[in-house]
Amino acid sequence: MGSIRVGRPQAKPDTPTHVRGLHQGNKGPYKEQSGHHADGTSDARRSTGIHSKRHDALIEEMPNISPG
Amino acid sequence: MTTTESRPSGRRPAQIVDMSWDPITRIIGNLGIYTKIDFANREVVECRSTSSLFRGYSVFMKGKDPRDAGFITSRICGICGDNHTTCSNYAQQMAYGVKPPKLAEHITNLGEAAEYMFDHTIFQDNLVFVDFCEAMVKATNPGVLARAERTTAPRGDVHGFKTIADIMQAFNPFEGEVYKEALKVSRVTREMFCLMEGRHVHPSTLYPGGVGTMPQPNTFTDYLSRLMHVIDFVKKAVAMNDDVFDFFYEALPGYEEVGKRRILLGCWGAWQNPDVVDYRYANMNQWGRAMYVTPGIVVDGKLVTNNLVDINLGLRIMLGSSYYEDWVNEQPFVTHDPLGNPVDMRHPWNQTTVPVPQKRDFDGNYSWVMSPRWHHPETGEHLALDTGGGPLARLWTTALSGLVDTPYVKATGSSVRISLPKGESLPETTLEWHIPKWSNTIERDRARPYFVAYAAAMALQFLEEAMGMLRSGDTKVYENFEVPDEAIGCGFHEAVRGVLSHHLVIRDKKIANYHPYPPTPWNASPRDIYGTPGPYEDAVQGQPVFEENGPDDFKGVDIMRTVRSFDPCLPCGVHMYMGKGKTLSTVHSPTYGASHG
Numbered sequence: 001m002g003s004i005r006v007g008r009p010q011a012k013p014d015t016p017t018h019v020r021g022l023h024q025g026n027k028g029p030y031k032e033q034s035g036h037h038a039d040g041t042s043d044a045r046r047s048t049g050i051h052s053k054r055h056d057a058l059i060e061e062m063p064n065i066s067p068g
Numbered sequence: 069m070t071t072t073e074s075r076p077s078g079r080r081p082a083q084i085v086d087m088s089w090d091p092i093t094r095i096i097g098n099l100g101i102y103t104k105i106d107f108a109n110r111e112v113v114e115c116r117s118t119s120s121l122f123r124g125y126s127v128f129m130k131g132k133d134p135r136d137a138g139f140i141t142s143r144i145c146g147i148c149g150d151n152h153t154t155c156s157n158y159a160q161q162m163a164y165g166v167k168p169p170k171l172a173e174h175i176t177n178l179g180e181a182a183e184y185m186f187d188h189t190i191f192q193d194n195l196v197f198v199d200f201c202e203a204m205v206k207a208t209n210p211g212v213l214a215r216a217e218r219t220t221a222p223r224g225d226v227h228g229f230k231t232i233a234d235i236m237q238a239f240n241p242f243e244g245e246v247y248k249e250a251l252k253v254s255r256v257t258r259e260m261f262c263l264m265e266g267r268h269v270h271p272s273t274l275y276p277g278g279v280g281t282m283p284q285p286n287t288f289t290d291y292l293s294r295l296m297h298v299i300d301f302v303k304k305a306v307a308m309n310d311d312v313f314d315f316f317y318e319a320l321p322g323y324e325e326v327g328k329r330r331i332l333l334g335c336w337g338a339w340q341n342p343d344v345v346d347y348r349y350a351n352m353n354q355w356g357r358a359m360y361v362t363p364g365i366v367v368d369g370k371l372v373t374n375n376l377v378d379i380n381l382g383l384r385i386m387l388g389s390s391y392y393e394d395w396v397n398e399q400p401f402v403t404h405d406p407l408g409n410p411v412d413m414r415h416p417w418n419q420t421t422v423p424v425p426q427k428r429d430f431d432g433n434y435s436w437v438m439s440p441r442w443h444h445p446e447t448g449e450h451l452a453l454d455t456g457g458g459p460l461a462r463l464w465t466t467a468l469s470g471l472v473d474t475p476y477v478k479a480t481g482s483s484v485r486i487s488l489p490k491g492e493s494l495p496e497t498t499l500e501w502h503i504p505k506w507s508n509t510i511e512r513d514r515a516r517p518y519f520v521a522y523a524a525a526m527a528l529q530f531l532e533e534a535m536g537m538l539r540s541g542d543t544k545v546y547e548n549f550e551v552p553d554e555a556i557g558c559g560f561h562e563a564v565r566g567v568l569s570h571h572l573v574i575r576d577k578k579i580a581n582y583h584p585y586p587p588t589p590w591n592a593s594p595r596d597i598y599g600t601p602g603p604y605e606d607a608v609q610g611q612p613v614f615e616e617n618g619p620d621d622f623k624g625v626d627i628m629r630t631v632r633s634f635d636p637c638l639p640c641g642v643h644m645y646m647g648k649g650k651t652l653s654t655v656h657s658p659t660y661g662a663s664h665g
Contacts, residue, residue, distance in 0.1 A: 042541060
């Protein structure tokens with residue numbers, strides 16, 4: 001850093017990024033939220049938490065996408 | 069010493085007056101332009117550009133978690149922060165070895181396209197045009213305005229203005245039609261940006277490895293409807309710009325000399341092609357050439373390279389007139405790149421920033437900006453590349469490379485063809501930008517609206533591809549990764565006003581070295597150790613003065629047009645002082661014309 005004078009850091013960069021026992025966001029909500037698939041795809045059920053099983057497309061030919 | 073040759077002419081005894089504009093604010097550091105103007109021969113004899121602000125991002129990034137880099141470096145700039153986030157993510161993705169899903173690339177590309185449209189529009193129509201508006205031309209070149217009133221606008225059928233003077237009137241700040249319309253358009257384009265990147269200008273949904281934007285049909289349809297709403301404005305803007313700039317060449321013979329410098333342009337490429345990019349350094353040439361704006365270096369009108377590996381290895385950060393200690397005696401961070409090529413000590417990967425504050429001395433050190441140069445492997449020269457304000461270099465390298473061939477944009481080798489669909493009032497239009505004869509003030513400004521059209525056209529393609537993926541249910545937008553103990557990465561992108569690179573070295577999972585190089589250090593750099601002036605200095609130095617005013621009421625509009633043509637972010641207040649102890653303080657941009665309202 002040469003001769004430059006810097007102050008004492010206020011941040012603690014070594015704080016653990018994950019606390020054991022807590023749910024890890026990156027693992028995905030596949031169990032709790034139907035509509036999100038492990039391969040990264042999703043379908044219409046993603047957009048509702050109520051009776052999500054009933055929110056699939058009626059016929060297979062229909063697009064099964066999030067209504068957003 | 070100058071990179072551009074001086075013009076031979078019959079000369080009168082010089083009458084030299086010191087003139088300076090300091091600060092030209094809101095850029096990376098406070099920019100000041102110090103000139104000596106020869107009023108007898110009506111030209112600028114000498115120019116130095118200086119920055120009086122030290123930022124120190126490269127100093128305080130050390131020791132931080134590399135995943136924070138995108139969020140921290142975004143704060144470098146209040147107008148193109150998202151370009152920094154994107155570029156930082158590119159560098160991090162190389163270091164972590166992660167490739168984001170395709171839809172995430174499309175979302176990033178769409179956000180960046182909206183940013184180019186937003187920023188170029190607000191800068192061109194609300195800031196550049198203040199220097200070309202009726203009120204300004206009346207104050208500086210009344211003869212030109214009289215002629216504009218008699219000149220019919222050739223493309224009047226597109227933009228609806230009868231004469232050139234009518235267009236100039238519409239450019240008047242606060243009251244002109246174009247000025248007001250541009251403000252509305254930049255609001256809409258900013259909304260488009262926010263749909264993709266969450267927040268303007270420091271994105272909240274861009275991360276290394278992907279995005280946090282929820283891809284759902286209305287994300288894209290909302291974007292599309294806004295894009296179609298502004299598409300006619302873009303067509304009109306191109307026609308209007310061509311009319312006004314052609315008129316300036318015609319009304320002021322020799323105006324091509326204003327801001328002209330040797331053609332030394334650099335572009336680091338924009339918009340990754342999701343099908344090709346894998347962020348591996350070894351494949352950087354392939355995915356660099358697949359980008360939708362081709363990277364490249366143009367010297368004297370010829371393409372030297374469009375290989376990102378060559379571009380990367382040729383980067384040199386020089387000192388010479390900057391307030392820093394040299395770092396050649398420090399330990400290098402990276403001796404060889406992943407392909408085994410040696411990396412120079414003056415490369416950003418090896419740079420150590422050691423600031424040495426001192427008094428400004430125009431014969432010695434006079435700026436906080438360093439002098440980035442590109443080392444030409446064949447001639448051995450250290451080239452002071454400029455970005456042409458962004459669009460000029462992007463269009464030039466893309467046109468010469470001839471690699472971009474998409475449904476809406478095609479590079480032909482000598483031009484770039486852009487097709488825009490039918491809008492609310494104007495039919496389907498194909499615009500063609502041709503490689504100009506000069507790299508000068510007018511051509512830098514002219515390229516800008518063409519690039520807005522380019523960005524709009526690319527956005528249409530990204531939208532179509534993204535909506536195709538969405539319909540197939542492929543909505544993955546994030547890929548997980550681990551931070552390695554040791555890694556290096558580099559990101560190449562285009563900030564709105566030109567080249568942007570981020571170089572990153574990770575040790576112990578922390579940042580050991582981080583150097584962002586945005587466009588303004590390239591453009592505003594001072595003289596390097598070899599005495600080569602930076603692009604602003606070079607472009608202003610030796611330029612003729614066409615303003616009709618004498619030293620007492622001199623506005624310096626030709627010089628300001630040149631500096632602003634490089635898009636030094638948003639020039640706000642300009643203070644002016646004159647030699648012989650007589651000080652005039654004038655605030656004349658962009659609030660110029662405030663008294664008219």
